[in-house]
Every structure is written in C-alpha cells, then in structure tokens.
Amino acid sequence: MKKRNIILLALCALLIIVPFVISKEAPFEGADAEAEELITEINKDYEPWFESLWEPPSGEVESFLFAFQAAAGAGFIGYFVGKKKYDKGNKSAC
Known part of the structure; x- marks a missing residue:
C-alpha cells in the first residue's frame, strides 16, 4: 500500500510540474483574462455589465x-x- 501511495504522489507532482517545464514562456493567466481578451477582440465596443465590488x-x-x-x-x-x-x-453495527 505504501508503494502505491508513493507512486500516486509522484504522479500528482508530475501533473503539477510538467506544464511549467513544457511551456516556460507561456503566460499562466486565468480563464477570465483570456475570455475578456477574446471578447474585446471580437467586439471592440463591448462594455462589461458590472465591476467587482472589491x-x-x-x-x-x-x-x-x-x-x-x-x-x-x-x-x-x-x-x-x-x-x-x-x-x-x-448503524449496521448496532
């Protein structure tokens, strides 16, 4: 069981590290920033519905x-x- 846990932890670490190694120059932005960029590219006159409260x-x-x-x-x-x-x-034990 211990060997299995170590293998799973190693796989998790690889899933975290590999994207940073593969694309070193890529901007790691959230989906919101990418969506905003795409929307303004499609429609130059777009205005957001609201602004964040904080x-x-x-x-x-x-x-x-x-x-x-x-x-x-x-x-x-x-x-x-x-x-x-x-x-x-x-409940089943009672």
Missing part, C-alpha cells in the same frame, strides 16, 4: 482567496462524505 490588492491575495475557497469546499465535502460513511457503518 479588487484584491495583489495577485497573491487573489490566489490565496481562491485556494482558500477551494480548500474550504473540499474540506466540507470530505467531512460530509466521511460523516455519512461513519454514520452508516455505525
């Missing part, structure tokens, strides 16, 4: 908030699934 002070803060949101969601889902599985297991 603009993060830097890209690092924005990335942190995005990662925190993803981690909180994953934690909630993991807790919920684990709790359901645990509760189900205990």
Whole structure:
C-alpha cells in the first residue's frame, strides 16, 4: 500500500510540474483574462455589465482567496462524505 501511495504522489507532482517545464514562456493567466481578451477582440465596443465590488490588492491575495475557497469546499465535502460513511457503518453495527 505504501508503494502505491508513493507512486500516486509522484504522479500528482508530475501533473503539477510538467506544464511549467513544457511551456516556460507561456503566460499562466486565468480563464477570465483570456475570455475578456477574446471578447474585446471580437467586439471592440463591448462594455462589461458590472465591476467587482472589491479588487484584491495583489495577485497573491487573489490566489490565496481562491485556494482558500477551494480548500474550504473540499474540506466540507470530505467531512460530509466521511460523516455519512461513519454514520452508516455505525448503524449496521448496532
């Protein structure tokens, strides 16, 4: 089992590292920036419907908030699934 875990961790690391190695000069932007660029290229007169209520002070803060949101969601889902599985297991033992 331990060997399997090491192999899975190595594969995860490769999935993270390989894109940076393959395309060193590529701009790693989010989909929002690319979509905005494409829209203005298609329609020069396009105006956004609204502006953000709050603009993060830097890209690092924005990335942190995005990662925190993803981690909180994953934690909630993991807790919920684990709790359901645990509760189900205990009911059959009673």
